[in-house]
Amino acid sequence: MARGKRGRQGNAGRSGRADRARPIADERVDERGEDVAHAPDITDTADSADTTGAADAATGRARGGRTRGRARAGEPVSARVDGGRAELVPDRDRPRGRTLLIDGAPQSHVDLDDPGYLDFSYQRRLGHVADLVGPPGRPIQAVHLGGGAFTLARYIAASRPRSTQQVVEVDGPLVAFVRRELPLESGWRVRVRGGDARAGLGKVPDGWADLIIADVFSGARTPAHLTSAEFLAEARRALRPGGWYAANIADGAPLAHLRAQVATARAVFAETCLTADPAVLRGRRFGNAVLLAGDGALPVAELTRRAASDPHPGRVEHGRALADFTGGARPVSDADATASPAPPPAAFD
Numbered sequence: 076m077a078r079g080k081r082g083r084q085g086n087a088g089r090s091g092r093a094d095r096a097r098p099i100a101d102e103r104v105d106e107r108g109e110d111v112a113h114a115p116d117i118t119d120t121a122d123s124a125d126t127t128g129a130a131d132a133a134t135g136r137a138r139g140g141r142t143r144g145r146a147r148a149g150e151p152v153s154a155r156v157d158g159g160r161a162e163l164v165p166d167r168d169r170p171r172g173r174t175l176l177i178d179g180a181p182q183s184h185v186d187l188d189d190p191g192y193l194d195f196s197y198q199r200r201l202g203h204v205a206d207l208v209g210p211p212g213r214p215i216q217a218v219h220l221g222g223g224a225f226t227l228a229r230y231i232a233a234s235r236p237r238s239t240q241q242v243v244e245v246d247g248p249l250v251a252f253v254r255r256e257l258p259l260e261s262g263w264r265v266r267v268r269g270g271d272a273r274a275g276l277g278k279v280p281d282g283w284a285d286l287i288i289a290d291v292f293s294g295a296r297t298p299a300h301l302t303s304a305e306f307l308a309e310a311r312r313a314l315r316p317g318g319w320y321a322a323n324i325a326d327g328a329p330l331a332h333l334r335a336q337v338a339t340a341r342a343v344f345a346e347t348c349l350t351a352d353p354a355v356l357r358g359r360r361f362g363n364a365v366l367l368a369g370d371g372a373l374p375v376a377e378l379t380r381r382a383a384s385d386p387h388p389g390r391v392e393h394g395r396a397l398a399d400f401t402g403g404a405r406p407v408s409d410a411d412a413t414a415s416p417a418p419p420p421a422a423f424d
Contacts, residue, residue, distance in 0.1 A: 152256055156248040158294070163256055173257060175224045177249075180295070183224030185257050190229035196387040197323055197363040198226060200350050201288060203381045204321045204367055205231050207374045208286045214238045218284045218313065220272035220301070221291035222246075224253050225265065231286075232263040239264045243275030273300055279313040287314060289322040297324070297415040302336060305409045307343040311370070319369040320344065325415055327361030332415050334404035336366060337397060342406040344368035348375050348393040349400070350382050356390060356400070361418050 153162040159178035166172030172186040172194075184194035193199045205227065209215050214237040219228050222244030231238050240263075244250050247269045259265055268275050272291045287310050291301050300306065310320045320340075326333040333349075340347045349356075351364035367373055375393045382389035392400055 154248065154252045156252060157246040158249060161249055161252050173224075175253070183226050185224045185226055185229065187257060190233040190260075193226070193230060196352075196385060196389070197365055198230075199385060200365040200378075200382065200389060201227055201290075201321055201323065202230055203378055204288075204319060204365070205286060206234065207377060208319055209235075212236070215285040216240070216283055216315075217286045217288065218276065218279055219243065220276060220287065220289040222250060222253070222267060223290070224257055225259065225267070227288055227290070228265050229259070229263075232260065232265060237264065240266070241275075241279065242267045243270060243272050245269065245271055273306055273309065276306075276309050276313060281312055282315045282318075284313050285315055285318050287318070287320045289320070292325075293414070295325070295418050299412040299414045300409065302332075302339070302415065303407050303409045303412040304339050304343055307339060307368075311343055314369070317369065317371045319367060319373070321368075322366045324364050324366055325362070325418065326355075326364070327416065327419065328358035330356075330358050331404070332413075333364055334401045335407050338401045338404040339406040340366055340368040341398070341401070345370045346373050347397060348373050348378065348391055349397055350378060350389050350391045352387065353390045356392065 149165055151162055151164045153160060155161070156177070161182075162176045162179075163173040164176060166174060166184070166186070169186050169188070169192075171188045172184065172192075174181055174194075175183040175185070186192045186194075193202045205215075205217070212235060214235050215231065217228070217231055217238060217240045219225070219240065219242040222228075222242045225242060228240050228242050231240060242265060244267060250267055250269065254267075268278075272289070276287070289301065289310070291297055307320065314320060322336070324333055324336050337347065337349060347366065347368045349364055349366050352362055354360050355362035355364060367378070373393070375391060379391040382391050
């Protein structure tokens, strides 16, 4: 597989390889991507599934206080999970790096030695958001809808020590597999809750979160009930004044889903912007876009600079240009919501 360029991830870590067309994880040149494989409707099991980084430390610690993952160099490991067959494949460039696959489709990448490393371009864009949501290094309160291998939760824990985070992931066996093989570090304030993302969001107190990140896929599609104005209103309720909502959205020509998601966010939040590969924004290929929304000013200029300097450059749309991008799309409600489109057959080739 062709390898891409490497770069720096803003304030808090290194970025990864440039990406290639992916239905979920965006434009990877080494044929990898990421989504979170969920089923959308499973009873919430928050009490039984709650975990913390300290609990994960029971698997052992490496020197320097880092937890020791069970996956050893050169040894893929696998398990059956609700979403299919999960496999952790070693990264040949990073001794303790692993790529999570579900039924052969790339889902997440983690480097236990360097949680500030983000391997996929859309995750680097979400990392930029996490960098800019507050002063560098200041602890934040974050909610992650969709867990995967907890890549962004690890990133925030490393770049913003003492942050308090909640992760909502519906696939309980996947959570157990990731915790066993890629444990969270001792002392990280990360709680993992089992259950549906919208139900989990409903349990977050009013005004609690500085940042909510939605990266939720059932197979390769975002469930319909996580695309509506009512869902975004619930996210807005859980945000503190000045907090941000960020979402990974996958779409391709004619971009009807992406345009409708932007229109929906604009109907709920005062400010929005969108970052993606220009080819995705022009509908030339299926890929990822990161939507950012809030009720206060967004760091559009800095996001634009970071997107432009990424190993795989992106473009930021905001204001009138973003309004024009929607093309008259109407906001989505619970009554007419549909799941995001399935990726084309060749998306993972």
